[in-house]
Amino acid sequence: DLATAVEESVHGIRVIKAFGRGPHVYAGFSAQAKSLQETEITKAKTLASFLLTVVAVPETILGIGLLIGIAQVANGTLSVGSLVAYFAIAAVIAGPVEGMGMLLGMTLSTKTALDRHFEVMDSINDIDSPAQPRVPAERDGSVKLEHVRFAYPDTAGSHRPILADINLEIRPGETMALVGITGSGKSTLLNLVPRLHEATAGEVLIHGQDVKDWDLQELRTEIAVAFEDTTLFSTSIRGNVLLGAPENLDEQQREALLAEALDVAQAQFAYALPEGVDTLIGEEGLSLSGGQRQRIALARAIAARPSVLVLDDPLSALDVRTEELVTERLREVLAGTTTLIVAHRPSTVMLADRVALLRDGRIDAVGSHAHLLSTNEHYRFVIASLDDEDQPATVEVSR
Template sequence: MANKNNSTLFQTLSRLAPQLRPIMWPLIWGFLSALAASAVALAVPQVYRSLVNKALLPGTGTQALWVGAGVVLVLGLLEAALISLRRQFVIVPVTTVETRMRTSFYRHLQNLAVEFHDRWGSGQLLSRAMSDLNFMRRWMAFGAIMLVVTALTVVIGVVLMFSMSWELGLIFLAAAVPISIFGFRFRRSYGRVSRKSQDQAGDLATTVEESVHGIRVLKAFGRGQEALDAFAGQAQELQATEIHKAKSLAVFSLVVTLLPELALGSGLVVGILLVSNGRLDVGALVAFFATAAVVAGPVESMGPLLAMTFAAKTALDRHFEVIDAVTTIEDPAVPVELAAVRGDLEFRGVHFRFPDTPSGTPDLLNGIDLTLHAGETMALVGVTGSGKSALLNLVPRLFDVSSGAVLLDGTDIRLLRLAELRRHVSVAFEDTTLFSHSVRENVLLGAPEQSGESSHLSGDEALERALEVAQAGFAHTLGNGVDTLIGEEGLSLSGGQRQRVALARAIAARPAVLVLDDPLSALDVNTEERVMDRLRVELAGTTTLIVAHRPSTVAMADRVALLQDGRITAVGTHSELLAGNSHYRYVLASLTEEPRDLDTGVDDDLADDFGAESLGTNLPIHKPKGAGA
């Protein structure tokens, strides 16, 4: 989590200026409409004063009374119209600002490096993108305008009250001093508790999201009650914070409501004495208290409006904590264009350490030198935690090298635009991530634009070719075929199905370099062999670097690189390393066959037929060729 922001209210709110500048005139018109509505409300007591002093005199007819009533009615209708105008002026512009800020926030999230997302909980980011900006929109549309209008209404009202009776005005003004002192203290305490509340709400959202994504694990291990207890604890902490907020606001509202009421009570006694002494007429007394009644509403609303403003500052601080995060992986100032990409890949003196690695700890990758020739398939093996996945993540620049360089066709990849680099490099991870869209949309996610020169296949052709190579024909047997929505993160599919869809997505991109982080771990050996055979044919000329956790994967590679102690200690064919490298034999012995994905556990002939896989659970399970009894 980022550090808490210690900026002042003015400093934080001033950062909204670039967003508000394009809609300044609608906001000004909305403000003027609200101010005019308050002015109209303050004009009504002056009508009362005239009525009392003139229409109620002995012998006066009813005409003045009806005229006065008509004026009050017109003023009431005008006030309602002005309030409606205020809303009409500001609603569309502020929702536009909200949308623009939310889109900018999402764009920035996409540009931030993976290391940022590793540190931040998804619920915290979600609450900033949704709840905080939604609150900001409400504050811009109502809170900000009404806070200023309310303050001006109180000032104008007090001036009018002084004009009618300076003695009564002083009594009312005396109540403002303790309110101002208490308001200053309230600002500081409420700001802290508001920040704590919004952070806790973000943590709670993260817990909900993690529990929903991990519901199968919680159910399988019978840990639902433990998860519920932990969630309830967090919810109770948030509840306690919200109660503390509510109590603080209640005390402030008590003060700003009670003191003016006491002032009015005292003013009533003094006012009657002034009238009895002839120093104040009855109309002025009525107008004074009518004005005080109009001012009382804004005074009472000052507490909630201030609370809303402080909460808006907190929401903005939280928003800018993310916006201010530095994008560490960016396009170069002067990018290099690659006319044609062969696929030669080289790691030259590569060092890498995670940003939060304690000082004095050796680099995870400590001088990697490795060359892959265009069209070659190389397996990368090593013990768990040796840095295989980190090495693969350097190729599409999900992470950047700490020193050294990764070269594509002899060009440092940091000199290429990210979009171009990732157009030439395609990735499939072991932990597959699919989106809540159709199979078609997931597979074609990284496919080249059909209008571009890099693609010679139509969308349907690219889809079918990728599904066939990845042995993902089961997609045609789903409810709506390849247009079936697969649910959040693809959890409606089995592990092997998800991996094959993710592999099809990487294949559909038709890259020059294919990076595979053990994407076949959930497949049985027969299906894995078919996939690799098809990959060789379909992606002939594509350089493939694959992290291998199974001997069968290693055996199908052209060459194997052994990662040991942060370095590549041996490179050769599987047979060469098996015969001449003891550490390679040790690593290979530690690689075990993964449990088969049952939806692929059919014999070769049936599995070659699109649609046969949907019957897999009803067919006899065949052991992979060569497997023991």
């Protein structure tokens, strides 16, 4: 259990950080580590006591036998030869008896390992972590980037800027699509908003406050993220979707929120699984198809009820019909949420109120889709490229 928790935390580090679940996961790890420590100590004590008994009982019996034998020899009721013969036989028998005890001790340890093996084969245990309270605050929902620069260090130690001078403002409640050619830095820019990366220069403002001045946990309860490369955890669908949900909801409200999030993401397939939304989905959600995993990740971001929603091409693995249904419902949900969405499909661009064109590390133009199509040649080129990159729909097999 502990190894699985660590592995999943490493694989899902971006999701954990994006939803502000660092302390929550660490507390769960600490509890599991303490439980493992106590179990190992108890096992060692039990095994030591057992082996001590197996070794001590024959030796004690021989010691008692020696005392009785000496008394009987002194009284003339037992000959010295008989006493020696007795101890010779006892010494021959004692070795195998002690060996059987050692073997039995090893068998107990082996049984424990076998029991654990079959537990893992039967199911993957849920990771139970303490809740993290939300910090209530009045927010206006604005997102603003002022003269933001960012560079990844290369192997030579230099810093080549990916984002040279970003100036962008997203109004409260507005949906902004971010488009650009491959490698232009769209996903990097998105990671600056929840402070998964630190801007090299400039300011990223959430609700008018620089993200560097925010408490990280509070910041990440304000922002929900859905990444293109989906990361799920080997818990139930319910646990994955409600990972970042507000903790002050009662059970009925959580169920309503779960149902709404699954409905918006067109993830109703969850109810048809063997145990419904309580079905364990396997390590990293590998029992689900790519489109199903992506819809669960989108539902997780929606269920977080954020004031700012950051989406990195959340519909890339969906077939055309499912994408249309998700798009329709997203328009309703995003109406009151400030949203920044990276678009790799023209259909995703259509979700947005305005579109920002990223070019050469700068925001080249901002406007409606229709306006940019009519006025910006590079935007027309990018949209045409998105059309070319669109792959035929993949039929998902119902599970």
